[in-house]
Amino acid sequence: MMIKRYPDSESLARAAAELFVQCAQEAIAARGRFLVALSGGSTPKAMHHILADAMRDQVAWDHVHVFWGDERCVPPDHADSNYRMARETLLDHVPIPPEQVYRVHAELDPQAAAETYARTLQVQLPDGRFDLIYLGMGYDGHTLSLFPHTEALRESERWVVANYVPTLEAWRLTTTPALDNQARCIAFLVSGEKKADALHAVLRGAHLPEQYPAQLIQPREGDLLWYVDTEAARLL
C-alpha cells in the first residue's frame, strides 16, 4: 500500500489521470485491452476532464473497456447516476467504442440489475481481474456502495450485489471485495478537509471494517494506492 500526497485536488487529479494513461499502456501492451472500473461521486470529475482534454491523445481509447465499481439505482439520465457523470465528464469526449462501455442497468429491479452486471463481468473479466479500479471514500469511511453496517459487507462470494442503505433510504448496486481485491491496481482518490477524520481512521486506526468499509479493500496481489491531498491527509 502506498500513500501518494498532493498539495491540492488539481494536482491529485492530474496524477490520477497519469496513472490511467500508464496502466492503460501497460495493460494494452500486455493483454490488448485495458479493463478499468470508474468511481462515482464528485472527486473523479477533475481527473475525467484531464483525460478527456489534456491527456486525451495519450490513451488508445479503442482498446479501453470501461466499467463501474458501483451505481445508484436510478435511470442512466438521472442526476445521481454514476454513468451519467462519467458520460458527461469523460465518455462523451473520447473515441471509446460504445460497446466497450458496460453500463450497470440500474433502472432494473436491484436484484436483476446485480445479476445482469455480474454476468457481464464474468464475460468481460475472464480472470476476474480489473487492471485498474478507481475508488472514492465517504466521510463515514464507505467506499463503492459498501456503507457501514450494511449487508453487502458480509458478501464473500458474489461479485455484484444489491445493497440497501438505510441512511440513504435507497438501494445501491456495488461490486464486492470478492471481485475488487483481485484487481491489478486499486487507486483511492481522497480530497478535502472533510475526509481527514475518516482517512485517519481507515489508514491509521484499528481494523474495524464494519464501521470503515474502505478497510475491506486489500488487493491480494495488486497495488493499493491512496492518492490524497494535503487537506485530507491532515491527520496522517
Ligand code: 6PG
Ligand atoms: C458513489 C461512490 C462513492 C463515492 C464516495 C466519495 O457512488 O458515490 O462510489 O463511494 O466514491 O461517496 O464521493 P465524493 O468523491 O463525492 O466525495
